[in-house]
Amino acid sequence: MADVQPFPFASLDELKARWPDFPVGAEKYAETLLEDGSQFILDVCPSAANASEATRRRVLCAVVKRRMDAEQSDLAGLASASTTTGPFAESVTPANPDGDFFLKKSERRSLGEGQQKAFGVKIADTGCVDHRPWCSLAFGATYCSCGADLTLEGPLWEA
Template sequence: MAEDRTAFASSSDLKDRWPNMMDATLADTLLEDASQLIRDTCPGWAEASEETRRSIACSMVKRAMIAGEDSAGLSARQENAGPFSQSWTYSNPTGDLYLTKSEKARLGQGRQRAFSISVESGTVVGPWTG
């Protein structure tokens, strides 16, 4: 059976969230990549709502696309007047696609699960999630 590899969002979804987005072709490609990354790293992705998957895919792509823009991807900046020092630290200098801890949680990654097995009958009870 062939796996559905469609993107969770389109460039127009990203444009709705980020009006300054310039390159729709790049955005569509990155949205496909982000969607596949979600499928590969979060086994419970299918349980998340369609809107959650769309929102997270758009956030991932925006982070990747702003990496090259002026100071949009800065996590730290330092300037001194004498003797003329300047320093910047980029949060995502190469424009990688990644999921934040909160995004993983929204996709069900890292949730604890518990179940019990009856030693006598072998019956599984649960799972419970928390």
């Protein structure tokens, strides 16, 4: 894989600028997560190497913030929560219980994954192909026996 610069994609100051409630005393841990998160993004979304620096920075900061939020708060990133008063029931389902790194669909798309690209396939010969004089086509057949139709450049067999 190509060497992507800068690595990690964001600095600690850039993470703090995007997260006003950054936890006090978590600077060293956040720097480690910024490196791990950058590598995670490249591993699961190789097209991120071609994305702009600003996009990689934004996505990395969001990934690291989600990870740190999930570890610090029981209420951060809940998939569902319900409370019943009598006879006292409470149910909480975390969206990311292990605090793993993950990319949202919109983040993957902004990093270039899953984008459609146009392409074309040559389905017919548009020029003249030189067949061998003894090719089956020279004797009235409807198929090429020298392989020139396959390569579209010249005979493949019967040299």
